[in-house]
Amino acid sequence: MDRERLGVLQLDEELRDMPSEIRNVLDPVRLSGGDRLRFRCHPGVSCFNVCCSNIEIILTPYDILRLRRRLDISSELFLYNYATPTTLAKGQLPVPIMRMDEETGRCPFNTDAGCSVYEDRPVTCRYYPIGMALMHRQDVKGEEEFYFLIREDFCRGHEEEREWTVFEWRSDQGSDGYDRENRGWMELILKRRSAGDGVNTSLQLSEFFYMASTDPGAFRRFIFESTFLKRYYVDDDTQERLRGDDQYLTEFAFAWLRTVLFGEKNIVVRPEAVEELKRRKGKK
Ligand code: SF4
Ligand code: SF4
Numbered sequence: 001m002d003r004e005r006l007g008v009l010q011l012d013e014e015l016r017d018m019p020s021e022i023r024n025v026l027d028p029v030r031l032s033g034g035d036r037l038r039f040r041c042h043p044g045v046s047c048f049n050v051c052c053s054n055i056e057i058i059l060t061p062y063d064i065l066r067l068r069r070r071l072d073i074s075s076e077l078f079l080y081n082y083a084t085p086t087t088l089a090k091g092q093l094p095v096p097i098m099r100m101d102e103e104t105g106r107c108p109f110n111t112d113a114g115c116s117v118y119e120d121r122p123v124t125c126r127y128y129p130i131g132m133a134l135m136h137r138q139d140v141k142g143e144e145e146f147y148f149l150i151r152e153d154f155c156r157g158h159e160e161e162r163e164w165t166v167f168e169w170r171s172d173q174g175s176d177g178y179d180r181e182n183r184g185w186m187e188l189i190l191k192r193r194s195a196g197d198g199v200n201t202s203l204q205l206s207e208f209f210y211m212a213s214t215d216p217g218a219f220r221r222f223i224f225e226s227t228f229l230k231r232y233y234v235d236d237d238t239q240e241r242l243r244g245d246d247q248y249l250t251e252f253a254f255a256w257l258r259t260v261l262f263g264e265k266n267i268v269v270r271p272e273a274v275e276e277l278k279r280r281k282g283k284k
Pocket of ligand 2: 040041042045047048049050051052128154155156157158
């Protein structure tokens with residue numbers, strides 16, 4: 001069985017849309033940060049490395065940033081070598097997943113000695129065996145976050161003695177920092193999902209989202225080498241930061257996408273661009 005999307009990006013309300021083979025390995029108890037789990041993973045476990053094959057790992061923007069810096073390659077080359085685009089559900093925004101070795105099903109960073117990129121491993125790998133769910137609720141402003149435990153038969157880590165709270169586990173694995181960096185991306189995916197058919201995401205906007213999530217250099221070229229700055233007001237300080245700070249640029253890109261998709265007023269449209277749009281609409 002391929003293990004899918006067990007990790008940071010379980011956005012489905014009540015998690016009910018998941019295939020049964022996934023639901024079956026989820027402990028149906030909602031966990032909060034203070035709840036405890038018993039778990040330890042180390043090279044001495046009999047299942048060492050088993051979890052690093054035949055798995056679908058969604059790569060978040062910060063995963064890609066960390067991995068490509070570690071490998072000292074461009075985003076473009078990283079995507080070419082290690083990622084495949086997919087969508088979480090029909091009509092939803094595209095996300096990259098790690099490409100497993102076609103013959104062995106093994107993660108490209110898995111070695112007999114363990115993970116070769118351990119310090120920069122993706123956030124899904126950091127969370128395991130916990131999944132984090134982010135849920136939009138109509139009755140509460142903002143998103144609700146909770147956790148759940150993943151129990152797969154092959155994983156012997158649950159038999160170890162070491163106990164943690166969920167928060168302790170997250171902190172020990174370095175997941176919190178990743179969540180902070182990926183917040184804008186996760187919220188945008190969740191908002192798009194909650195909007196359902198009410199928001200029409202064109203192919204072009206989906207491509208922009210994928211570009212913003214994976215390749216800051218390409219999005220930078222879009223800002224500075226297209227008519228973007230003629231259409232949107234971006235002050236000099238912001239432009240300066242956009243030129244040199246990939247993480248800032250990624251957040252800016254998501255703010256722009258929220259402006260375009262949901263009408264949020266994050267980025268100011270220039271009055272002359274509004275007039276031009278009205279003029280074009282009037283001609284039709
Ligand atoms: S990145 Fe590392 S921890 Fe994650 S699946 Fe690959 S080898 Fe395993
Ligand atoms: S299957 Fe569980 S205990 Fe075994 S290596 Fe993977 S995470 Fe660790």
